[in-house]
Amino acid sequence: MTKPYSVPPFLSELLHARSPSGAENEAQAVFDRHVKSAADAYAKDALGNRLATLNPKGDPVLMLAGHMDELGLIITYVNKEGFLYFDTIGGHDLSVISGRRVVIQTANGPVKGVTGKRAIHLMDDEDRKRVPKKHEIWIDIGARSKDEALERISIGDVATYDHELELIHGSIGTARAFDNKVGAYIVGETLVRLAKEKKRLAARLVSVATSQEEIGTRGATTATYLVNPHIAVAIDVGHATDHPDCDNRKFGETKLGGGPIICRGPNINPKVYAWLVEAAKKAKIPYQLEADPRPTGTDARAIQMGRGGVATGLVSIPLRYMHTPSELVDLEDVERCVKLLVEFARGLESGDYAHF
Structure with missing residues (x-):
């Protein structure tokens, strides 16, 4: 073995x-x-x-x-429903940002979230062919309002993907x-x-x-x-x-x-x-x-x-x-x-x- x-x-x-x-x-x-x-x-x-x-x-x-x-993300805006918008730190491929778990670094410790966008079921044929722009993707931290979100995070906080080191075969490893x-x-x-x-x-x-x-x-x-x-x-x-x-x-x-x-x-x-x-x-x-x-x-x-x-x-x-x-x-x-x-x-x- x-x-x-x-x-x-x-x-x-x-x-x-x-x-x-x-x-x-x-x-x-x-x-x-x-x-x-x-x-x-x-x-x-x-x-x-x-x-x-x-x-x-x-x-x-x-x-x-x-x-x-x-690479990372930086929080730039929170809408009235409590969804976070961001800009990218470094050269991201926008086609792979959506649907990821992320960790936001805040003054009070890590806050977990998910990058979201409109589901494929709610897209027409043209939408499905298009890579979303940055302002069309958001981070969902489970907040119900802007005030609630801003109690947990601040503008300028940074985030990274929640993908950790894992060995997949022998010495071959994957990490973010x-x-x-x-x-x-x-x-x-x-x-x-x-x-x-x-x-x-x-x-x-x-x-x-x-x-x-x-x-x-x-x-x-x-x-x-x-x-x-x-x-x-x-x-x-x-x-x-x-x-x-x-x-x-x-x-x-x-x-x-x-x-x-x-x-x-x-x-x-x-x-x-x-x-x-x-x-x-x-x-x-x-x-x-x-x-x-x-x-x-x-x-x-x-x-x-x-x-x-x-x-x-x-x-x-x-x-x-x-x-x-x-x-x-x-x-x-x-x-x-x-x-x-x-x-x-x-x-x-x-x-x-x-x-x-």
């Missing part, structure tokens, strides 16, 4: 934390709890980033960045926010493992759990200015294209369980890319390649342009069904990515940034 897969507590707690962009406090607390004690120095900034440093006098300065924020709790876990866990090694790194390692990536890579911008790294690697999720309705001629070829995806393109420094591939080969870690001809939709785009420019790489975890309530990841790919970055950090030597 196959032994059940064990999810690391650090990762599990991050996935359960509710942290829409700008309201990352639950994820921040998890990162604090698991990483702070392993770091030689630990800091936070006004945007909510968490910055953990190992070997503070090391050279070169290596920054690892994984964002801890996720693998994007990008896995990245925050990987950068923190990499530092924790390196801190346990007796051999000191040449590099100064700064692992950053960044904020507000989903609304414009904002946390990465301030973190890069503060850290001022010579070398950086962003860790995010990437599209696994091994499912139906995904033409490899358009989207490339990457698969779940195939190992971390290493990016190439203008956003990526060629030396950093080569070192990542070298580290994967040295540690015998399977890896995949993707090509992106423009600034990527990740923290790497902000980091590369920080201060006078940063030699930047990007490693992604293959993921199916991005920005839906049930994203799918092989957790073995997450573990492989940690091992890849541990090997990459070990391999850096003093003065390596002079090669750029």
Whole structure:
């Protein structure tokens, strides 16, 4: 009988934390709890980033960045019957919002609700073909009036889907926010493992759990200015294209369980890319390649342009069904990515940034 897969507590707690962009406090607390004690120095900034440093006098300065924020909803209006209307935080697919259980974060604790819209029985043929607009979807919290609703929630409260981590087969898991709790876990866990090694790194390692990536890579911008790294690697999720309705001629070829995806393109420094591939080969870690001809939709785009420019790489975890309530990841790919970055950090030597 196959032994059940064990999810690391650090990762599990991050996935359960509710942290829409700008309201990352639950994820921040998890990162604090698991990483702070392993770091030689630990800091936070006004945007909510968490910055953990190992070997503070090391050279070169290596920054690892994984964002801890996720998609969410923000309450904008309550009608007289007590139904809540919202705007979206991050890039939602409007076709999958309706009929979901949600949790609203309020000053008095969580409030549960359901996203509603007119039932299919009450639609004509044209209505059934149309994706509802945001203002045509609401959240029902069981209130009977506006006053009753506002006793329980406030304008500006944020909500997330009520879809939690579940292993569906072996190491294959589903959760609402693998994007990008896995990245925050990987950068923190990499530092924790390196801190346990007796051999000191040449590099100064700064692992950053960044904020507000989903609304414009904002946390990465301030973190890069503060850290001022010579070398950086962003860790995010990437599209696994091994499912139906995904033409490899358009989207490339990457698969779940195939190992971390290493990016190439203008956003990526060629030396950093080569070192990542070298580290994967040295540690015998399977890896995949993707090509992106423009600034990527990740923290790497902000980091590369920080201060006078940063030699930047990007490693992604293959993921199916991005920005839906049930994203799918092989957790073995997450573990492989940690091992890849541990090997990459070990391999850096003093003065390596002079090669750029």
